[in-house]
Amino acid sequence: MVFAGLGFELAAGGAMVLRGPNGSGKTTLLRLMAGLARPVAGRLLWSNAPVEDPEALARRLRFIGHQDAIKTAFTVRENLAFWAAFWGTGEPALIDRAMDTFGLAALADFPARLLSAGQRHRLALARLIASPVPLWLLDEPANALDDRSTGALTNTIAEHRARGGMVVLASHGADLVTGGTTLALDNFTPTAAQQWVEL
Amino acid sequence: MVFAGLGFELAAGGAMVLRGPNGSGKTTLLRLMAGLARPVAGRLLWSNAPVEDPEALARRLRFIGHQDAIKTAFTVRENLAFWAAFWGTGEPALIDRAMDTFGLAALADFPARLLSAGQRHRLALARLIASPVPLWLLDEPANALDDRSTGALTNTIAEHRARGGMVVLASHGADLVTGGTTLALDNFTPTAAQQWVEL
Amino acid sequence: MSAFSALLSRDLRLALRQSADSLTVIAFFAIATVLFPFGVGPEAEVLSRIAAGVVWVAALLAALLSLDRVFVVDFEDGTLDQLILNGQSTVLVVLAKVLAHWLTTGVPLIIMSPVLAVTLQLPSEGYGVLVLALLLGTPTVSLIGALGAALVLGARRGGVLLSLLVLPLYIPVLIFGTAAIEATITGMPSQPMLSILAGLALIAAALCPFATAAALRQAAE
Amino acid sequence: MSAFSALLSRDLRLALRQSADSLTVIAFFAIATVLFPFGVGPEAEVLSRIAAGVVWVAALLAALLSLDRVFVVDFEDGTLDQLILNGQSTVLVVLAKVLAHWLTTGVPLIIMSPVLAVTLQLPSEGYGVLVLALLLGTPTVSLIGALGAALVLGARRGGVLLSLLVLPLYIPVLIFGTAAIEATITGMPSQPMLSILAGLALIAAALCPFATAAALRQAAE
């Protein structure tokens, strides 16, 4: 499954929203950009040069997908602390900020097993704050969130961009960003054409 | 985790929307109504009588939750056909109608493993048509759906109610029903009080 | 009844779809058996002395490995919730799954066993009774194993815990299964042991499905 | 390096959180070993003849069962994607997971093995070399097993398929592991076999992590 001739630019502070019906390739494109999938043909360009070192790319981005990557035996705080330590960016204070932002502070010492669907997803999103990087790749981040959490997410994205961060997100519902570009993916065509992504 | 003094009525053709922030107990209440969880204290009433025979109750309801219950090795059609045969309601023609309604006809012989998040969820919802029952319990049914599928779902629910069916659904976003009652679950209280649900 | 046959045929088709599946159980059985000559040395009299025991132990371990996933997949993708809400009885679900497990693993093991017995130099009188004993013993293995698999649903390290629960309960099957073969080889009647194996299967068939159904329902809760 | 130690300590804490965890591996080891006298009969000379082989086979099977889930859980809940996106190297992830596996299962098995050797009536000269051989052999088992576990990620019935891929690779370990013990018992030097075991461990350590990392990246795609 390949994207036919696809290209876009994203400046510092920029945002892009991927839109399109189910199965139009939003998730696939995001995983491609994260380096989790490799293009069948064509190349992935970053600042107009092919990505030589996928590890260096991975250090600069954070991908939050349909799966939450949460260990249910750990508490909310332990989950966040592990990822912050594992990725090695961020400091302890950020973990508390992350939990505050997404309304998880009261649940900090709660085992993640007991969380509801929306709370779990908030915990996944909280990693964006606990372990900061410039580029965020978010796959339907507002899924299962209640209105207040969606608001918190919108604010978080705005602040991130204000600090020069970049966001690419897939979404069906309300816009989570203001003034970003929108990429409509209806013409995702399953043909073997050249494909490139430029960031 | 218990609902403090909770009661509501649902007539034939009725609909109820459960609303409330993340963690307010919507999923828990739906599973309780389905008979998948048992109340810690209190009783589940149906037509004002306690549910004596959970099997008979189960024959009359369909629960579609956060998990899709899809076998990825089977095709879309095989998945639907299995559940229709297993539950023993519905006829072969309904399987095609179900796939048409949720835009899966073109994918009928596609292995479910290749479906996108939204397509998978549509396949789960298609069971409502392929194997009809009077009471639908839907947990955030619009999750991951694109606009067209959300429209199809809204129509499907309306038709079901027009035929006298009942729907209870949990939702954060747009209303999927017209003229139903809404149950706000903010006051989900984790206390050991009596709890009953009347349908 | 339609629920039973729908589920049974689904499980069989799922097993066939990955045609490698039944093959892998047999292959494990074969490899585990073949490991012994490596561990014990190739002397014929030692091997033929332990042949019946080794075949039985390998068959039990092979069945165990495949049991591990009898319910887990359905549990994790939400299918189990829907199976329980079948409007009839969870026992039906259990019976269909156990039968499917036996057909896809027990039967291939039985067919394969004489071949492996040859490599372990089992005396030739033993083959018939080996097959018969496995035929009477493997249903018990599937029934008890399904109970164990249902009990450990959702537990961490489920596979190891399952073995811990189930292997001790297999001991009687193992004892009488090998005793039947030993008896035949040494010229004694094997009939008493075989009837005990049949009795064990009946007891397991009477008790296990209900307990398994209860375990499944509380796993879904 | 911080990623390595973070992951290692996470896996160890996950294992410790359920204090029963390491215990269950030991228990499986014990039960699988104890099954043999049932199958083979209680005669002391037969048992002591096959003791070394049985302890090794049981240890391999115990390690195998616990390997089954080394990566599966992380794969299914999306953790694996995030582990691969660590900005350094997937080999790091593999090393941390293998080390955690060895510490939580290999080490308990080694500690337990002399006790089980007693019940199988292993001659007393064999204990020291049994422990030593396991010490040199179990790292190889964890390394090869992790490769197998990564290869079958996403396959249904992963456990059985895994055993299939991995068991043949264990045969050299099994052969030299038991040969070392046999040698000591019969008064020969065991040192050559032990050095081969050490050599196997080095080869496995040099090759497996890279192959495992490649398999993991493949599985995530």
Next chain:
Amino acid sequence: MHKFANPTQFMRIANAIYPWIAGLCLILFAAAIPIALVFSPPDYQQGETVRIMYIHVSSAWLMMMIYGIIAANSAMFLIWRHPMANLAARASAPMGATFCALALVTGMLWGQPMWGTFWVWDARLTSTLILFFLYIGYIALSDAFEDSERGDKAAAILALVGSINVPIIHYSVEWWNTLHQPSIMKASSEGIDSSVHPSLLLPLFLMMGAFTMFYFALLVLRLRSELLAAKIRNARLSQIAGHAAAQPAE
């Protein structure tokens, strides 16, 4: 029945009788140990090794009785959901496993001088070993889950299924002819020609009584402990659940 299902009521009664059980346990031990070790005569066949019997048979009796108690409590827990029944079963299991291990070890220590081997694979020994594995399985299963309630219920089902092993242990000496001694109770009611002489029965019954009282006394302590653990857990949860509906700051 309902009175005992209420933890506070139950513990009030249990705590009230605790000193009596503990005292009785001490008295019985004080009588049993000297009689068993010093004052009772050696057996005419088994000599001084018969003194092992007092420990062996008492432990064997306890391990079976405790399993019965666990199975009964598991049934009550599954059917009526009495939380106290669950706690009693959970609290008993480690003690049952201990007594079972003791019966096995003392049996082996008796077997070596009597039968010339530590172990034979006969029906009673095998079924006792299975009981030991059932205890271990019960304990492992009951804390293998992140959700402790899941563990409780799964273990309760296991306990019920495993309970068919208890009669098998008891009758195994009659159903299969084995090396192991036949039942004492039967032998002594027929009176004569028993391998167990009446003068050996006194220390045996004293020791059995002492072990039984020891179990019940410890059960009270362990129940107290389990209840405290539950209270601590609840306090922790409600502390958090107080803010469970807490929302993100905007």
Next chain:
Amino acid sequence: MAFDSFAAFIDMGGYAAWVWTSYGLAALALGGILILTRRTLKAREREFETLKANRRGTP
């Protein structure tokens, strides 16, 4: 009194090893589980007290 001397008592008719190990292990097992039980009970009592104190501390 079944023994003539203290030495005979220790010797147990030649079965000292079996008899005394049995009694020793029994003492160890019963004593061990008693101590373990009491220790966890004490620990939980302490924890519960601190928890209650904390709750009173925070309004």
